[in-house]
Amino acid sequence: MRDLAVALDVGTRKICTIVAEVRPDDIFVVGVGIEPSAGMKKGVVNDMAQLTAAISASVHKAEKSSGFDIARAFVSVAGSHIASLNSRGVVGISGQRGVNLDDLDKAMEAARAIAIPHNREVLHIVPRSYSLDGQERVRSPIGMHGFRLEVEAHIITASSTSVANLEQSVEAAGVSVDRFILNPLASGEAVLTEQEKEMGAVIIDIGGGTTDMAIFIEGTVWHTAVIPIGGDLITNDLTHWMHVSFDVAEAVKLHYGHSLQRAVDPLETFLVEPFGDGMPVEVQRYAMAEIMELRVAEIFDRVQKEIKRSGYEGLLRAGAVITGGCAQLEGLREVAARELGLPVRVGRPERLTGMADTLRNPAYSTGVGLLRLGMKMDTIVRPAPSSNVALPGSKIGQVIGGLFKRLLPADGDNG
Numbered sequence: 001m002r003d004l005a006v007a008l009d010v011g012t013r014k015i016c017t018i019v020a021e022v023r024p025d026d027i028f029v030v031g032v033g034i035e036p037s038a039g040m041k042k043g044v045v046n047d048m049a050q051l052t053a054a055i056s057a058s059v060h061k062a063e064k065s066s067g068f069d070i071a072r073a074f075v076s077v078a079g080s081h082i083a084s085l086n087s088r089g090v091v092g093i094s095g096q097r098g099v100n101l102d103d104l105d106k107a108m109e110a111a112r113a114i115a116i117p118h119n120r121e122v123l124h125i126v127p128r129s130y131s132l133d134g135q136e137r138v139r140s141p142i143g144m145h146g147f148r149l150e151v152e153a154h155i156i157t158a159s160s161t162s163v164a165n166l167e168q169s170v171e172a173a174g175v176s177v178d179r180f181i182l183n184p185l186a187s188g189e190a191v192l193t194e195q196e197k198e199m200g201a202v203i204i205d206i207g208g209g210t211t212d213m214a215i216f217i218e219g220t221v222w223h224t225a226v227i228p229i230g231g232d233l234i235t236n237d238l239t240h241w242m243h244v245s246f247d248v249a250e251a252v253k254l255h256y257g258h259s260l261q262r263a264v265d266p267l268e269t270f271l272v273e274p275f276g277d278g279m280p281v282e283v284q285r286y287a288m289a290e291i292m293e294l295r296v297a298e299i300f301d302r303v304q305k306e307i308k309r310s311g312y313e314g315l316l317r318a319g320a321v322i323t324g325g326c327a328q329l330e331g332l333r334e335v336a337a338r339e340l341g342l343p344v345r346v347g348r349p350e351r352l353t354g355m356a357d358t359l360r361n362p363a364y365s366t367g368v369g370l371l372r373l374g375m376k377m378d379t380i381v382r383p384a385p386s387s388n389v390a391l392p393g394s395k396i397g398q399v400i401g402g403l404f405k406r407l408l409p410a411d412g413d414n415g
Contacts, residue, residue, distance in 0.1 A: 003021060003022075004019055004020065004021050004030065004068070005019075005020060005021075005022055005074065005371050005374060005375055006018070006019050006062075006070050006072065006073035006074065006175075006178075007020075007073060007074050007076075007367045007368070007370035007371045007374065008055070008058075008059070008073040008074065008075045008076070008170065008175065008367075008370075009076045009186075009364070009366045009367035009370060010037070010040065010051070010055065010075060010076055010077075010166065010169075010170070011037055011040065011043075011076070011078075011207050011208060011209075011366070012037055012040045012041065012042060012043060012207060012208040012209030012210070012230070012232065013036070013037055013207065013208030013209070013231075013232070013325060014034060014035065014036060014037050014208075014325070014363070015034070015035045015036075015037050015054050015055055015057075015058040016032070016033070016034050016035075016058065016364060016367040017031075017032070017033040017034075017058045017059050017061070017062035017070070017073070017367075018031070018032055018062065018359065018364075018367050018368065018370075018371060019031035019032070019062050019063075019065075019066040019068060019070065020354070020371050022371050022372055022375045025351065026351040026352065026353050027351060027352050027353070027356075027368060027371055027372065028353050028354040029352060029353070029354040029355045029356045029359060030065075030066045030067075030068075030354055030355060031062045031063070031064075031065040031066020031067070031068065031355065032061070032062055032065060032355055032358060032359065033057075033058040033059060033060065033061030033062030033063070033064075033065065034058065034061070034358070035054050035055075035057040035058035035061065036054065037051070037054055037208075038050040038051060038053070038054045039051030039052075039053075039054065039169070040209070041209060042079060042080060042209035042210055042228050042230075043077075043078035043079030043080070043183075043207075043209050043210045043226065043228075044079040044080070044081065044162050044165075045162070045165040045166055045169055048165060048168065048169050048172070051169040052169045052172040052173050055169060055170060055173040055175070056173040056174070059173055059174070059175055065355065070174075070175055071175070071176060072175060072176040072177065072178045073170075073175050073176075073177070073178055074178050074179060074181055074370040074371065074373075074374030075166070075167075075170055075177050075178070075179075075180050075181070075370075076180075076181060076182075076183050076186060076366050076367075076370055077123070077158060077163065077166060077180040077181065077182060077183065078182065078183040078184075078207070078210050078212050078226050079158075079159075079162055079210060079226060079228075080210070080226055080227075080228040081158055081159035081162045082123075082156065082157075082158055082182065082224070082225075082226040083120070083156075083157050083158075084154060084155065084156045084157070084223065084224045084225065085114075085154075085155055085157075086128075086152065086153065086154055086155070087111045087112070087114050087152075087153050087155055088111060088150060088151065088152050088153070089106075089107045089108060089109065089110030089111030089112070089113070089150065089151045089153065090107065090110055090148065090149070090150045091103060091106040091107045091110055091148075091149050091150075092147060092148060092149075093146060093147060093148070093149050094147075097145075098142070098143040098144055098145055099132070099141040099142055099143065099144050099145075099146065099149055100142065101142070103141075103149055104127075104130075104141075104142075104149075104151070107130070107149050107150065107151040108125060108127060108151060108153060110151075111125070111151055111152075111153040111155070112125055112153070112155065114155070116157060119159060119160050119161060120157045120158065120159060120160060121157060121158055121160045121163065122155060122156070122157055123156045123157060123158045123163075123180060123182060124154075124155075124156040124181075124182060124185065125153050125154075125155050125156075126153060126154040126155075126156070126220060126221045127151055127152075127153050127220070128151075128152045128153060128154055128218075128220055128221070128222055129151075129152050129218065129220075130149065130150065130151050130152075131149075131150045131152075132144055132146040132148070132149055132150075133146040133147055133148055134148075137218075139218070139219075154221055154222060154223070154224070156182055156224055158180075163180060166180075167180075178374065178378075179374065179377065181370055181373055181374060181377075182212075182214075182224060183205055183207075183210075183212040183226075183366050184203050184205050184212040184213055184214035184224060184226075185214055185221065185224070185369070185373060186365075186366045186367075186369030186370045186373050187203055187205040187212070187214075187323050187324070187347075187365040187366050187369050188203040188214050188216060188221075188369065189369040189372050189373040189376075190323075190347075190349045190365040190366070190368040190369030190372065191203065191321055191323050191347030191348065191349065191350075191362075191365050191369075192216060192321055192347070194219070195318070196216070196318040196321065197216040197217075197219050197220070198218060198219050199317040199318040200215075200216070200217045200218075200312070200315040200316045200317045200318055201215075201216050201316060201318035201319060201320065201321060202214070202215045202216075202303075202307060202316055202319075202320045202321070202342075203216070203320075203321050203323065203347070204303055204320055204321070204322045204323070204324075204336075205323050205324040205365065205366060206230055206231060206299065206322065206323075206324040206325070206326035206327060207230045207231065207324045207325055207326065208230050208231050208232045208325060208326075209228070209230050209232055210226050210227060210228055210229070210230050211226075211227040211229060211230050211299055211302070211303065211324075212224075212225075212226050212227075212324075213225050213226075213227070213303060213306060213307075215307070215310055215312050215316070217312060217315050217316075222310070222312055223310040223312060225306045225310075227299075227302050227303065227306065229298075229299060229302065230299070230324075230326060231253075231324075231325060231326035231329075233295055233298075233299070234253060234257075234291075234292055234295045234296065234326075235249045235250045235253055236249075237291050237292075237295055238252060238253055238288065238291065238292075241288070241291055242272055242274065242281070242283060242288075243274040243275050244272055244273070244274055244275065245275070248272065248273070252270075252272060252283075252288075253292070253329070254328070254329075256270055256283075256285055256288065257288065257289070257292055257329055257330065258285070258288075258289040258292065258329070258330045258331045259289070259292050259293050259296040259329050259330060259331035259332045259334070259335045260289065260293060260330075260331030260334050260335055261286060261289040261290045261293050263289075263330070263331055263334075264285050264286045264289045265285070265286065266284075266286040267286075268284075268285040268286065269282045269283060269284050269285060270282075270283055270285060271283070289331075292329070293331070293335060296329070296331075296332055296335045296336075297335055297338075297339055300335060300336050300339035300340055301339055303339075303340065304339055304340050304341075307340070316342055318343075319340075319342040319343030319344055319345070320336060320340055320342045320343070320344045320345075321344075321345055321346075321347040322336055322344060322345070322346050322347065322362075323346065323347040323348065323362040323365040324362055324363065324365065324366075325362065325363035327346050327347075327348075327362035327363075328361070328362055328363065332346075333345070333346055346362060347362065347365060348360055348361055348362045348365065349361075349364060349365055349368040349369075352368065
């Protein structure tokens with residue numbers, strides 16, 4: 001049987017299950033299951049029964065289209081409970097031999113030995129750079145001689161309660177969690193180029209409930225953050241303005257919406273049916289664009305403040321890459337470039353084959369990235385010198401070996 005992996009992207013607006021073979025040059029998709037989300041708000045579980053039912057429906061669709069029973073999956077995690085910090089770890093080494101993998105392990109363990117509240121767990125530890133006897137920015141110290149090895153690490157933590165609720169919801173749907181992976185790390189793996197990661201870029205994944213971001217510099221992650229607003233903020237404004245249901249406002253936003261008012265014809269109108277028994281109402285698209293532009297500008301203003309807070313504002317030579325469901329809005333890229341003062345492009349998953357037509361869309365960047373990053377993390381037994389993600393030591397990030405455990409051929413089908 002081929003080595004197949006499963007991604008389960010649990011979002012505020014949708015749940016996407018992908019079954020695929022991750023190959024060096026592409027991802028061959030053999031099954032997809034997409035279901036409207038329920039029981040999630042701003043990336044956090046607020047109704048376990050509803051969420052479990054939605055996950056079950058998504059998984060069932062993926063099983064039916066792939067011909068496999070899904071046993072476990074890489075699962076996305078986001079929400080305002082995510083936090084990050086930087087830490088340094090130091091270890092002494094023998095100058096008679098070169099630095100080896102055990103030395104890197106010890107340095108990372110030293111970096112991880114920080115005070116973390118009892119209600120939080122380490123999700124990822126990302127080695128940013130090493131120094132050896134005062135020589136800074138060493139990317140791969142393996143084999144080099146020295147006496148003092150220091151690692152600078154980016155540590156991402158999550159609320160133990162929030163993660164446990166998500167894990168319980170997934171397992172209640174019959175799927176074990178292979179590992180949790182932070183949304184923007186997965187999205188970055190799907191849409192950023194190696195050159196962008198090297199030169200300095202920020203990935204901005206705008207979903208329904210949250211805007212997830214990660215700053216990549218010199219090929220690795222330097223900063224991560226989750227901003228607790230997203231595309232639903234725009235939709236909620238439209239529900240009040242047009243007096244329509246959330247679903248109608250969402251459909252209108254996607255079909256008629258524009259994030260840049262000056263790009264819209266002031267005379268263009270369309271009809272919507274408001275609450276109650278009244279007749280359809282004529283809506284001016286130009287006025288709607290004004291509301292949307294203000295909210296989109298607010299989202300990117302929050303992103304800009306977070307970039308400034310990180311201290312890496314002047315290092316983003318490759319600019320910003322926007323992805324996620326909200327990235328599809330017309331005019332969004334122009335507003336982002338104006339607010340951030342950076343070159344901006346919209347990122348969508350590439351190098352997909354098989355049943356991949358639906359997935360070539362910014363809304364599915366996290367799901368696709370989960371596959372590739374999850375498989376990378378499964379193959380890392382130790383922190384690689386220039387790896388984007390090192391193995392965490394906490395329960396929520398431990399490797400559960402054996403691809404064969406992820407999928408089993410469905411009854412009567414050999415896959």
